[in-house]
Amino acid sequence: MLRYVVYTRVSTEDQGKSGLGLEAQDRDIEIFLDKFSDVPFEVIGRFQDVQSGGDNGRPELEKALSLVRKTGAELLVAKLDRLSRRVSFIAALMDDKKVKLRVACMPNADKFSLHIYAALAEQERTFISERTKAALRMAKERGVKLGGMRDATMKRNAAVQAKADTEAAKVMKLIAPMKEGGSSLSNIARTLDVMGIATSRGGKWTAMQVSRVIERSRV
Structure with a gap:
């Protein structure tokens, strides 16, 4: 058993x-x-x-x-x-x-897939940390007063934005080849689900979510 x-x-x-x-x-x-x-x-x-x-x-x-x-x-x-x-x-x-x-x-992930995912996740966390620091430096240069709740809110918002951008960039490495190969947004969403890749909120993919990732990667 x-x-x-x-x-x-x-x-x-x-x-x-x-x-x-x-x-x-x-x-x-x-x-x-x-x-x-x-x-x-x-x-x-x-x-x-x-x-x-x-x-x-x-x-x-x-x-x-x-x-x-x-x-x-x-x-x-x-x-x-x-x-x-x-x-x-x-x-x-x-x-x-x-x-x-x-x-x-x-x-359905094997050892190789899990190793790659772990490496990407660690790289993503490092990037988010550096991007948050850069966002705070830019805000300070613009004269924004950082401190107390405002400081905490800015850090949280910067981290959320950085995480969303980084996740979009990571998933685009999978989406781009499928899109270039002529796959529809719905087919791409189904493929991501089959691969065991969750959305940023841990849910299932839809054509709309795939479209949003593509649009975010163009910003």
Whole structure:
């Protein structure tokens, strides 16, 4: 029988206490088990950390990995960044012959695909950080007063805008060849879904969303 060890993570103590983020992870894991997992299967353990993804010293993850190595079960996470935000950590884990990783929102991804995705995600976070700093510098040069709530709001808005732009650029690397090959927006949306690539909000693709990504990439 196929066996899974489920691991979830939230970034702060407040999220852990309130359940923010956990509901979405549990939902994605249940969808995977219901729609994509081979049967029969059994979940033999569930572990949860309340720590930053940049912190590799997570006690519950170590317990989950220990159980995986001992039983031969597969480690199941909702999204790759719930495991870690460091590509080096993920790469080392995938090199471990006693660990098999499954990502719920990328049910058909192999090790190579997961490695590439992790590298792109790390690069994206670095870019967002630098772009946010640049936006704040430009605002300061224009005489905008930064501080208090205004400072926090500007940082948040700049980060949201930078994330949207970067995600559009990343997905365009897949959309552009299909568009140039004559695929319709609807066909491109279906292909992205089949590839296990979620929208920026974690949902399914539509022709309209594909069109918006194309328009954003032209800005």
